[in-house]
Amino acid sequence: MYKHNNSASRIHALLTKAMSQPDKALYQVLADVFDVHGADDAATGQLVLPRLNWFYVELDLLEAQVRSTQISTHLYNGAFTRVRMVISPIYLSAGWQGMRGNLTPDVLLALAFLSELLPDEEAAIPPGELEEIAAEVEALTKLVRDAVIPEALRHLIEHQLLLIRLALDQYPIHGAKAFREAGRTALGEIIETRETSGVPVKDSEELSRLGKLWKRVNSSTDVALKMEKVGQLGYRAWEALNAWLQ
Known part of the structure; x- marks a missing residue:
C-alpha cells in the first residue's frame, strides 16, 4: 500500500x-x-x-x-x-x-x-462504495429508459448519469477530482435546465433518485478530498433539484 x-x-x-x-x-x-x-x-x-x-x-x-x-x-x-x-x-x-x-x-x-x-491529497473511496454508485447508475438508467417522461427531462438525466459513469471510469487515473469536476458540470447543467426548459417535472421519481445519487457521489467525494464541509456540493445539487420540483 x-x-x-x-x-x-x-x-x-x-x-x-x-x-x-x-x-x-x-x-x-x-x-x-x-x-x-x-x-x-x-x-x-x-x-x-x-x-x-x-x-x-x-x-x-x-x-x-x-x-x-x-x-x-x-x-x-x-x-x-x-x-x-x-x-x-x-x-x-x-x-x-x-x-x-x-x-x-x-x-x-x-x-x-x-x-x-508529495502531499497526501485524498483518501481512497472504498471499492464497495464505487460499486454501489455504479449499480445505482445502471438501475436509474433502466428506470429512465422505460419511464414515460418528457424527452427533455430524459435527455437531462441520461447525460447526468453519463457524467457519473465517466467519473467512475476516470477515478483510477484522476482520483476523486474526477467526481468533483463531474459534480460541478452537473450542477451547472441542472440549474440552467431548470431556468430555461420549462419542463414539467413535479413529483418526478427519476429526478428525485438522480438528486439522491448526486448527493451520495458528492458526499463520498468530499470525504475523499477531506473537505471540511462534507457533502456541501452534493447538498447544493440536491437543493437545486428540490427548487425545480417545487
Missing part, C-alpha cells in the same frame, strides 16, 4: 500493473491495465484511447507539480521521459516485450519516491 494517495501513487500503481502483463500488443496490455475490453480488437482500442489520454493528462499534472517543488530535476526527469515513451500512442500495436524495458526499476522507484515526497 502507498503511504500517500496522489497522482504519483496512482501512476505508479497503473505502471506496476502493466509490468505484470505477459507479452502481447501494447493496446492489449493497456486494456487489461484500465480493465476495458470491447467486442473486438478495434472496439478495445477505442476504449483504450481516451483512458490513455487521461493518463497523459495526469502525468502532465504530476510533472508540473513536481517541478514546482525543490526536488532536483535530475532525480525524476528521466523517469517521465521513459514513461511517455512506453505509453506513446504510436506504439499501441507494438509488442509489450520490446516496450516494457523502458520501465526499469529506477523509473518505478522514482515514481514511488515522488508518491511519498
